[in-house]
Amino acid sequence: AQKITQTQPGMFVQEKEAVTLDCTYDTSDPSYGLFWYKQPSSGEMIFLIYQGSYDQQNATEGRYSLNFQKARKSANLVISASQLGDSAMYFCAMTYNNNDMRFGAGTRLTVKP
Amino acid sequence: SQTIHQWPATLVQPVGSPLSLECTVEGTSNPNLYWYRQAAGRGLQLLFYSVGIGQISSEVPQNLSASRPQDRQFILSSKKLLLSDSGFYLCAWSALAGVDTQYFGPGTRLTVL
Numbered sequence: 001a002q003k004i005t006q007t008q009p010g011m012f013v014q015e016k017e018a019v020t021l022d023c024t025y026d027t028s029d030p031s032y033g034l035f036w037y038k039q040p041s042s043g044e045m046i047f048l049i050y051q052g053s054y055d056q057q058n059a060t061e062g063r064y065s066l067n068f069q070k071a072r073k074s075a076n077l078v079i080s081a082s083q084l085g086d087s088a089m090y091f092c093a094m095t096y097n098n099n100d101m102r103f104g105a106g107t108r109l110t111v112k113p
Numbered sequence: 114s115q116t117i118h119q120w121p122a123t124l125v126q127p128v129g130s131p132l133s134l135e136c137t138v139e140g141t142s143n144p145n146l147y148w149y150r151q152a153a154g155r156g157l158q159l160l161f162y163s164v165g166i167g168q169i170s171s172e173v174p175q176n177l178s179a180s181r182p183q184d185r186q187f188i189l190s191s192k193k194l195l196l197s198d199s200g201f202y203l204c205a206w207s208a209l210a211g212v213d214t215q216y217f218g219p220g221t222r223l224t225v226l
Contacts, residue, residue: 033212043201045217091156095212099145103156
């Protein structure tokens with residue numbers, strides 16, 4: 001069965017430092033997509049970054065990059081130069097051949113000034 | 114550009130009352146539409162998805178139902194709310210089925226008393 005695991009309930013990072021949020025997944029399907037979303041206190045889910053299972057290079061979007069290690073089935077999110085506005089819940093998610101997007105339990109990131 | 118709207122933003126309803134949450138998408142045609150529920154401090158659970166008008170797939174058996182009366186309108190309903198229906202309800206859309214980015218609306222926070 002497809003499963004997404006985020007083992008860090010909470011993380012702290014100093015402003016301007018980089019932080020890595022962990023995500024591992026489990027699927028036997030060769031075609032899948034991995035996503036990261038940010039959920040601030042307002043509740044809206046904001047799409048950050050996408051990595052396809054066949055993509056050869058790690059995805060990057062501004063200060064966000066996805067460290068994709070296919071053999072280890074991990075898709076960690078790296079946020080560089082953290083800002084106070086980065087404080088939020090972060091969810092890793094995966095889709096495969098059907099329309100089911102599975103989400104991890106989330107990691108609460110707190111950026112300290 | 115595409116935008117997705119949800120209303121109401123917040124709702125407090127007594128147990129046993131009916132429910133109707135609405136989601137509309139602008140700026141795209143024939144989107145795939147999704148309803149998710151998020152319990153407090155948890156990840157998202159897919160409730161329903163739709164690939165076209167009148168086409169609804171249910172992921173979780175419960176006392177909720179969904180309808181898609183128009184191409185860009187998705188409605189979540191219940192005839193009689195339960196206490197366990199409380200949560201944060203998010204609507205999302207994607208351009209393609211399967212492995213594609215889903216974009217979320219602002220959500221509806223439902224409290225059943």
